Amino acid sequence: xxxxxxxxxxxxxxxxxxxxxxxxxxxxxxxxxxxxxxxxxxxxxxxxxxxxxxxxxxxxxxxxxxxxxxxxxxxxxxxxxxxxxxxxxxxxxxxxxxxxxxxxxxxxxxxxxxxxxxxxxxxxxxxxxxxxxxxxxxxxxxxxxxxxxxxxxxxxxxxxxxxxxxxxxxxxxxxxxxxxxxxxxxxxxxxxxxxxxxxxxxxxxxxxxxxxxxxxxxxxxxxxxxxxxxxxxxxxxxxxxxxxxxxxxxxxxxxxxxxxxxxxxxxxxxxxxxxxxxxxxxxxxxxxxxxxxxxxxxxxxxxxxxxxxxxxxxxxxxxxxxxxxxxxxxxxxxxxxxxxxxxxxxxxxxxxxxxxxxxxxxxxxxxxxxxxxxxxxxxxxxxxxxxxxxxxxxxxxxxxxxxxxxxxxxxxxxxxxxxxxxxxxxxxxxxxxxxxxxxxxxxxxxxxxxxxxxxxxxxxxxxxxxxxxxxxxxxxxxxxxxxxxxxxxxxxxxxxxx
Amino acid sequence: xxxxxxxxxxxxxxxxxxxxxxxxxxxxxxxxxxxxxxxx
Numbered sequence: 001x002x003x004x005x006x007x008x009x010x011x012x013x014x015x016x017x018x019x020x021x022x023x024x025x026x027x028x029x030x031x032x033x034x035x036x037x038x039x040x041x042x043x044x045x046x047x048x049x050x051x052x053x054x055x056x057x058x059x060x061x062x063x064x065x066x067x068x069x070x071x072x073x074x075x076x077x078x079x080x081x082x083x084x085x086x087x088x089x090x091x092x093x094x095x096x097x098x099x100x101x102x103x104x105x106x107x108x109x110x111x112x113x114x115x116x117x118x119x120x121x122x123x124x125x126x127x128x129x130x131x132x133x134x135x136x137x138x139x140x141x142x143x144x145x146x147x148x149x150x151x152x153x154x155x156x157x158x159x160x161x162x163x164x165x166x167x168x169x170x171x172x173x174x175x176x177x178x179x180x181x182x183x184x185x186x187x188x189x190x191x192x193x194x195x196x197x198x199x200x201x202x203x204x205x206x207x208x209x210x211x212x213x214x215x216x217x218x219x220x221x222x223x224x225x226x227x228x229x230x231x232x233x234x235x236x237x238x239x240x241x242x243x244x245x246x247x248x249x250x251x252x253x254x255x256x257x258x259x260x261x262x263x264x265x266x267x268x269x270x271x272x273x274x275x276x277x278x279x280x281x282x283x284x285x286x287x288x289x290x291x292x293x294x295x296x297x298x299x300x301x302x303x304x305x306x307x308x309x310x311x312x313x314x315x316x317x318x319x320x321x322x323x324x325x326x327x328x329x330x331x332x333x334x335x336x337x338x339x340x341x342x343x344x345x346x347x348x349x350x351x352x353x354x355x356x357x358x359x360x361x362x363x364x365x366x367x368x369x370x371x372x373x374x375x376x377x378x379x380x381x382x383x384x385x386x387x388x389x390x391x392x393x394x395x396x397x398x399x400x401x402x403x404x405x406x407x408x409x410x411x412x413x414x415x416x417x418x419x420x421x422x423x424x425x426x427x428x429x430x431x432x433x434x435x436x437x438x439x440x441x442x443x444x445x446x447x448x449x450x451x452x453x454x455x456x457x458x459x460x461x462x463x464x465x466x467x468x469x470x471x472x473x474x475x476x477x478x479x480x481x482x483x484x485x486x487x488x489x490x491x492x493x494x495x496x497x498x
Numbered sequence: 499x500x501x502x503x504x505x506x507x508x509x510x511x512x513x514x515x516x517x518x519x520x521x522x523x524x525x526x527x528x529x530x531x532x533x534x535x536x537x538x
Contacts, residue, residue, distance in 0.1 A: 047523040181524045188517030192510040205502040267516050270509035277506045 009315030013148075016319040017163055019182070020326070024167025024175045034342070034358040037172035039106065039250040044177060049260035051184035052177045052331065053247050054267050057238075058187065059328030060140035060321070061387055063275060067301030070279025074216025076223055077279065082272035084232035086265050088239055092248075093261035099406050100245060101254035107335075108242040108402065109343040115405035116417025118347050123421040124398045125343035128242045131394040132336035133373040134161070134329040136387050141325040142377070147299060148318055154378060164326040165370045168334055169363050173250060176330045183323030188271070190313070190320035191305075195274040195281070198308035202284045211284040227445075230464040236471075237391045240402050242335045278305060333369050340365030388464060389432065396424035396470035400478050415485025416478045424474030431466045439463065 044052070069077035105111055108128050113121035138157045145156020167175045202208060215222045223231075238244065251257035282304035285291040295303055302321065306314050341361035346353050353361070376386075401420045404412065439448030439461075448463040 045527060047520045047527070051520055051524065181521065185517040185521040188513045192514030192517065196507055196510045199503065199506055205500045205506075208502075209500075267513065270513045270516075273505065273509045274513060277502070277509075 006311045006314070008312055009318060012312070012315030013319050013322065016186075016322070017160075020163055020167055020179055023178050023182075024170035026171075026175075026178075034355045034362070035106070036174070037359050037362060039173060039246070044173075044247070044250045044252060044256075046256050046260050046263070048177045048181060049247055049251055049256060050263050050267070051181035052327075053244065053260060053264045054271070055180040055184040055187060055323070055327035056243050056247075056331030057241070057264075057328075058268070058271060058324060059137050060144065060325040061136040061328075063321070063324050064140060064298050064301065065387075066272060066275045067279035067282070068297045070276040071283045071297040071300050073221040073223060074212060074280055075219050075276070076221030076228075078273055078276040079219040080221060080223065080228050081231050081235075082269075082276070085235040085238055086269055086272075088235055089261055089265045089268070092239060092244070093258045093265065096239070096406065097248055097257040097261060098254040100248045101251055101257050105245075105249055107249075107338055107342055108240065108245045108398070109339065111402055111405050112398065112417060112421070113343075113347070115412050116401060117414040120401060120414065120417030120421050121343060122348065123418070123425065124401070125339045127394045127397040127421075127425065128343070129336045129339040129369065131237075131390050132242055132332040132339065133369055133376065133390075134333050134336075135373045135377045135390075137161075137325045137328045137332070138374050139377040141322070141329070143298075144302070144318075144321060144325065147302065157374065157377065160322060160326065161329055161370065161374065164329040165333065165366070168330045169366055172359075172362075173246075173334060176327075176334055179330065180327045183320075183327040186316065186320040186323045187327075188267070190317040191271065191274050191278075193313060194305040194309050194317050195278040198278055198281045198285070198305050201308045202281050202288065202290060207288070208280055208284040211287040212280060216280060216283075227462060227464060230462065230467065233467045234388060234391050234395070234464075236399060236467070237395045240394060240399050242339070242394075243331050246331075246335050246338075275301065329370075329373075333366050333373070336369035336373075337362045337364075337366030340368060392466045392470065393425065393428050395467060396428045396474055397421050398424075399471065400424065400474040404478060411482060411487055413482050413485030413487055416481030419477035419481035420474050421477075423477030424470055427470040427473040428466055431469060432463065435461075435463045435466075 066077050066082060069081060100111075103111075103114075105114075107125075109121040109125040112124040138161045139153075141160050142153030142157035145151050145160060146153045149156060167179060171178075199205065199208070202211070209217060220228060247260070248257045251260065278301050282291070282295070282300035285304050285307075286293055286295055286300065291300075291304060291307065305317060309317055341358055341364070345361045345365070346358065350357065398421060401417045404416075404420075435448040435450060439450040441447075442449050445462075450461045452459055452461075
């Protein structure tokens with residue numbers, strides 16, 4: 001990697017990091033209220049919303065994950081995986097943004113608190129916090145540091161992740177939104193320049209078609225159909241993504257939130273395609289001998305684009321790659337911190353907490369969330385497995401109760417929320433533990449598969465199928481709780497009182 | 499040049515210009531806010 005990066009590139013990366021810390025110091029407000037700190041005073045404009053939505057959602061896990069999938073499976077990465085997520089974003093823009101912004105919520109668990117009471121919101125807060133831990137981004141940041149700077153992944157993640165932690169603590173969502181805007185521009189411009197140059201370098205799509213397997217140009221690839229549906233189902237998590245909700249709550253109006261999501265969706269689509277095209281071009285570069293054959297699929301995109309870019313632009317691209325990780329770390333850590341303070345500390349320990357105490361508790365929560373994310377990040381060999389697990393946990397736990405709270409007009413009981421959340425969470429844990437006991441680990445797919453046959457028919461259940469079982473269980477829990485429970489008494493929320 | 503090449507170039511132009519435009523609008527708004535604050 002060092003062969004493709006010059007001193008001027010390192011200087012650009014250094015200047016970029018100095019700028020991030022400076023923005024944190026500039027955004028620091030000594031006596032900010034809780035809403036100022038966590039929602040930037042609900043005053044975010046459309047450009048800021050777009051930048052912070054796109055850059056927060058688009059982390060290194062997706063950048064490397066999509067390009068790796070394109071490297072291994074081709075067009076399926078775009079048509080089978082990325083597009084399903086975009087459909088759900090359109091649903092949020094047209095059917096959810098208005099409901100969420102108009103209700104003046106502060107966090108996702110607060111929706112559960114209003115509909116089902118505090119016990120359900122506490123379970124929702126825990127699963128939201130686990131989902132928002134910056135585990136995958138810190139892991140990926142460590143890996144990039146190893147490649148770019150040649151430093152140990154643990155140190156790289158600690159220093160670069162520490163910079164993201166510092167400006168988040170100093171300026172809250174305001175600092176996160178300002179840095180996200182700059183990071184978003186860096187990401188867009190560098191990928192927009194780097195990928196076409198790489199495609200041109202390998203000889204365009206004619207050469208790519210000649211140098212990759214024919215299956216790479218099948219729209220849905222050669223992946224088993226049920227696994228494809230499982231991948232698409234994991235995209236359901238965007239409908240209850242706590243970080244996206246926070247951006248919607250922070251918008252000046254519901255209209256601005258909707259416009260920002262619609263624009264972001266188009267940007268995500270173009271970004272996804274360029275990453276997929278880059279992954280396929282990287283494979284063509286390897287098979288045609290332009291790049292070394294021992295390149296790992298995970299790193300192929302990064303190495304290939306850096307190879308294609310001239311000196312100076314490589315530095316900006318690598319700063320853009322770091323920006324991709326840091327914008328995700330800051331956004332999700334902020335939400336996890338607010339889950340600890342606003343959704344756990346306030347209702348369970350100090351219901352009459354003042355704004356100053358909440359801001360202080362949130363900053364402590366941010367440090368706790370970052371530290372937990374850092375510790376967990378290096379405990380797993382396969383980070384994608386962890387990503388799918390936390391996505392399954394939050395979807396199985398809060399998907400049904402949150403959507404019912406927003407769309408179901410009938411009677412809702414506290415027991416319905418509790419059973420839906422609890423049964424969903426318990427079923428995920430049971431499924432994962434069960435699969436690791438009775439399933440066989442498949443080295444090719446990197447997952448547990450349980451195979452059995454009934455009569456002449458053979459069946460295989462993959463660990464990735466968890467949602468097919470856990471979501472119906474959560475829905476069943478909701479209806480059983482609704483039959484036997486009592487209607488919840490609606491208490492005024494802090495956001496309503498203020 | 500295939501349809502995939504054209505689609506790639508189209509996406510690159512759209513994404514690159516989005517990055518420039520949003521950065522420009524953000525900096526312009528930030529400058530206006532700052533001028534207003536100083537006036538007040």
